Amino acid sequence: AQKVTQAQTEISVVEKEDVTLDCVYETRDTTYYLFWYKQPPSGELVFLIRRNSFDEQNEISGRYSWNFQKSTSSFNFTITASQVVDSAVYFCALSEDQTGANNLFFGTGTRLTVIP
Amino acid sequence: DSGVTQTPKHLITATGQRVTLRCSPRSGDLSVYWYQQSLDQGLQFLIQYYNGEERAKGNILERFSAQQFPDLHSELNLSSLELGDSALYFCASSVDVGGETQYFGPGTRLLVL
Numbered sequence: 001a002q003k004v005t006q007a008q009t010e011i012s013v014v015e016k017e018d019v020t021l022d023c024v025y026e027t028r029d030t031t032y033y034l035f036w037y038k039q040p041p042s043g044e045l046v047f048l049i050r051r052n053s054f055d056e057q058n059e060i061s062g063r064y065s066w067n068f069q070k071s072t073s074s075f076n077f078t079i080t081a082s083q084v085v086d087s088a089v090y091f092c093a094l095s096e097d098q099t100g101a102n103n104l105f106f107g108t109g110t111r112l113t114v115i116p
Numbered sequence: 117d118s119g120v121t122q123t124p125k126h127l128i129t130a131t132g133q134r135v136t137l138r139c140s141p142r143s144g145d146l147s148v149y150w151y152q153q154s155l156d157q158g159l160q161f162l163i164q165y166y167n168g169e170e171r172a173k174g175n176i177l178e179r180f181s182a183q184q185f186p187d188l189h190s191e192l193n194l195s196s197l198e199l200g201d202s203a204l205y206f207c208a209s210s211v212d213v214g215g216e217t218q219y220f221g222p223g224t225r226l227l228v229l
Contacts, residue, residue: 033214104151106160
């Protein structure tokens, strides 16, 4: 059965610090997709990234980076030089569907607070 | 603004009632996804439609149903409402079937009293 664990319930950092949000997943499939979403205090959901199981290259987008390691079944998300606007709940998700964002299974989320 | 619209923004109703939530995807997007976010269950994928056809089904109750119309807007129908159905319901859209990039609407907050 698929499972996503975000062990960090809440994290607080001071502005400009780097922070890593952990995501550990379980799946028996060899083809799967991993996702990260952001939910700021305003409540809307923002899609951040989709990564398939065959692409283990790390991804960098501005201050955001993602480290995918199949050996440890982890898909961690790092924010460098954090800003107050990064304060949000971040969700990691897994899909075993062959095409992508279907039948997503979400973690319980990590609430990040960036203190000015 | 993601380009995805959802109506209504808020809905208050009573147990046993039926409601319809509406979602209009971004122009050109063929996939519509529905998600439920509640305190008890967290975030859950409900259902996906692609170009009018049901594509994937998640943890959607039998009391719930959805459809996507020829103009690609989608409706989520919730019937025989229970207190536990109180939640934030999100709609998202993507141009492709796999959701390489998804755009979310602002959500509909449903309160069942």
